[in-house]
Amino acid sequence: MKLFSKEQIYEGDQLTIERQKISSTDLMERAGTQIFNWINLRMQGAQVPIHIFCGIGNNGGDGMVLARHLILEGYNVKTYIVNYSDKRSKDFLINYDRVKNITKKWPEFVHNQDDFPEIKQDHVIVDAIFGIGLNRPVADWVKKLFIHLRKSKAFTLSIDIPSGLQTDSIPLDDDCVVLASYTLSFASPKLVFFLPKTGKFTINWEVLDIGLDSEFLTNTNTTFNLIGKYEAIPIYIPRDKFSHKGQFGHSLIIGGSYGKMGAVTLASRGALSAGAGLVTAFIPKCGYQVLQSSFPEAMVITDANDDYITNVEFNFSPSVIAFGIGVGVNMKTVEAFKVLLETNKVPMVIDADGLNILSNHPHFLELLPEETVLTPHPKELERLIGTWSHDFEKLEKAKEFSNKHKVVLVIKGANTITVFENKFYINATGNPGLSTAGSGDVLTGIITGLISQGYNPLSAAVFGVYLHGKSADIAVEDYGYQSLIASHVIEYLGAAYMDLFKQPETSSEKHKDDA
Numbered sequence: 305m306k307l308f309s310k311e312q313i314y315e316g317d318q319l320t321i322e323r324q325k326i327s328s329t330d331l332m333e334r335a336g337t338q339i340f341n342w343i344n345l346r347m348q349g350a351q352v353p354i355h356i357f358c359g360i361g362n363n364g365g366d367g368m369v370l371a372r373h374l375i376l377e378g379y380n381v382k383t384y385i386v387n388y389s390d391k392r393s394k395d396f397l398i399n400y401d402r403v404k405n406i407t408k409k410w411p412e413f414v415h416n417q418d419d420f421p422e423i424k425q426d427h428v429i430v431d432a433i434f435g436i437g438l439n440r441p442v443a444d445w446v447k448k449l450f451i452h453l454r455k456s457k458a459f460t461l462s463i464d465i466p467s468g469l470q471t472d473s474i475p476l477d478d479d480c481v482v483l484a485s486y487t488l489s490f491a492s493p494k495l496v497f498f499l500p501k502t503g504k505f506t507i508n509w510e511v512l513d514i515g516l517d518s519e520f521l522t523n524t525n526t527t528f529n530l531i532g533k534y535e536a537i538p539i540y541i542p543r544d545k546f547s548h549k550g551q552f553g554h555s556l557i558i559g560g561s562y563g564k565m566g567a568v569t570l571a572s573r574g575a576l577s578a579g580a581g582l583v584t585a586f587i588p589k590c591g592y593q594v595l596q597s598s599f600p601e602a603m604v605i606t607d608a609n610d611d612y613i614t615n616v617e618f619n620f621s622p623s624v625i626a627f628g629i630g631v632g633v634n635m636k637t638v639e640a641f642k643v644l645l646e647t648n649k650v651p652m653v654i655d656a657d658g659l660n661i662l663s664n665h666p667h668f669l670e671l672l673p674e675e676t677v678l679t680p681h682p683k684e685l686e687r688l689i690g691t692w693s694h695d696f697e698k699l700e701k702a703k704e705f706s707n708k709h710k711v712v713l714v715i716k717g718a719n720t721i722t723v724f725e726n727k728f729y730i731n732a733t734g735n736p737g738l739s740t741a742g743s744g745d746v747l748t749g750i751i752t753g754l755i756s757q758g759y760n761p762l763s764a765a766v767f768g769v770y771l772h773g774k775s776a777d778i779a780v781e782d783y784g785y786q787s788l789i790a791s792h793v794i795e796y797l798g799a800a801y802m803d804l805f806k807q808p809e810t811s812s813e814k815h816k817d818d819a
């Protein structure tokens with residue numbers, strides 16, 4: 305799913321008005337009506353007090369349309385105008401008048417703290433205060449209103465975006481933003497729903513289709529894309545009946561050191577379960593028995609050294625090499641990595657200590673094959689690209705790094721983001737159960753196994769992250785967040801593949817933060 309920028313949304317808005325020969329007021333009517341339908345379907349006329357807080361721009365206008373429909377339907381509505389500016393938008397004013405024409409209970413003005421109404425926990429709040437037009441910090445009394453709303457603990461439905469959240473920057477502090485239980489967003493979810501510092505302001509979200517111009521929706525290219533089931537399906541390469549294991553490549557997983565052999569086992573199992581034809585693990589000698597007995601499907605080659613890798617030698621042509629899991633940073637291992645990089649020609653996936661070695665020896669980066677996949681967690685990323693002061697800076701720096709070194713960068717997190725050639729692919733699957741030992745090793749294995757069978761590195765990264773998260777989403781139903789372990793993610797990979805063709809996208813693809 306495309307994540308449109310604020311500028312693109314305003315442009316789509318304008319194009320829709322021109323091409324469909326409708327007025328901006330008509331488009332607002334569509335938006336407000338969609339929100340009304342959403343609420344009406346769920347509340348079925350219940351007389352729970354609904355407090356609708358409207359700003360004075362078009363987000364407030366949407367709130368006014370909603371208020372009119374709810375009042376006409378007999379709901380128990382209280383409407384407020386959060387009067388943060390005198391610059392009312394045309395469509396806000398039109399819809400303000402329309403509300404006044406159908407009820408004697410005119411909207412109440414809120415100018416300061418004394419005007420804040422009492423809201424009980426079992427009431428409903430609609431937040432139509434600011435939309436994507438917010439472009440500076442909110443006034444102090446507006447911030448106090450946001451705190452007041454939050455303190456009520458009432459279900460809070462934000463229209464388009466939680467008020468106070470800008471589409472392209474991080475709020476000064478948490479009190480500057482409404483905490484939404486649910487956000488109904490127009491045209492596309494907003495990028496900020498997926499970033500660590502801003503995603504927490506909406507517990508759930510959904511996109512409402514307001515019929516924007518279809519040509520605009522199809523032809524507009526976006527820098528950010530959300531990867532759910534419908535984006536994953538076209539990446540999938542089907543298998544034909546006469547295929548054999550020789551077609552799916554040979555993954556070589558190089559890693560491990562004394563005490564860290566399980567990581568290589570997990571990655572090897574991940575690669576084979578993702579569909580690699582053959583998997584060979586290259587490990588220090590001490591892991592030979594461990595790996596052979598814990599994962600008989602893998603072949604094993606050992607280093608001359610017992611405890612860590614000193615010299616990588618093998619006598620076959622792998623389709624892809626993964627390096628770094630549990631490998632440590634011994635100087636001999638570093639040297640072995642360098643020699644490998646100097647001679648290697650096949651695609652690579654680099655993780656864990658492999659990334660730490662790259663950070664400590666940045667000139668190694670020049671030796672990487674183009675489109676090498678790097679899979680850092682936040683600390684490893686920081687070592688690679690330096691520190692950042694906020695999420696947007698992090699993304700910018702990650703993009704520069706990926707461009708400079710021509711690498712596919714997989715930024716692991718609650719919503720893992722893959723960066724390549726100035727595009728960002730935000731993964732929609734996965735859950736807090738993945739915060740568990742070895743889950744990154746499994747991911748590296750899956751991506752390696754996908755490259756092995758012919759996926760290009762970018763597709764393998766994007767699809768691999770999707771499958772990894774999806775597998776965890778299915779497994780968590782059986783294990784719960786706390787008990788999910790990395791091995792389960794491997795065991796449920798088959799289910800994740802099969803789910804691609806099973807049923808329409810379900811709510812599990814929606815952003816959830818209900819750990």
Ligand SMILES: NC(=O)C1=CN([C@@H]2O[C@H](COP(=O)(O)OP(=O)(O)OC[C@H]3O[C@@H](n4cnc5c(N)ncnc54)[C@H](OP(=O)(O)O)[C@@H]3O)[C@@H](O)[C@H]2O)[C@@H](O)CC1
Nearest residue numbers: 317332335361362363434435436437438439440441442464
């Ligand atoms: N495109 C679509 O798909 C559709 C969009 N629709 C809806 O329109 C919404 C966008 O509306 P909007 O542009 O009028 O902006 P909104 O967020 O209501 O803010 C109002 C004004 O406040 C001002 N302002 C900014 N920061 C401020 C601050 N800190 N303190 C005080 N004032 C501040 C700023 O004006 P300024 O003062 O900068 O001139 C701004 O213009 C969008 O989110 C969606 O809900 C639908 O109706 C139809 C289809």
Ligand SMILES: [K+]
Nearest residue numbers: 434463465467
């Ligand atoms: K809002």
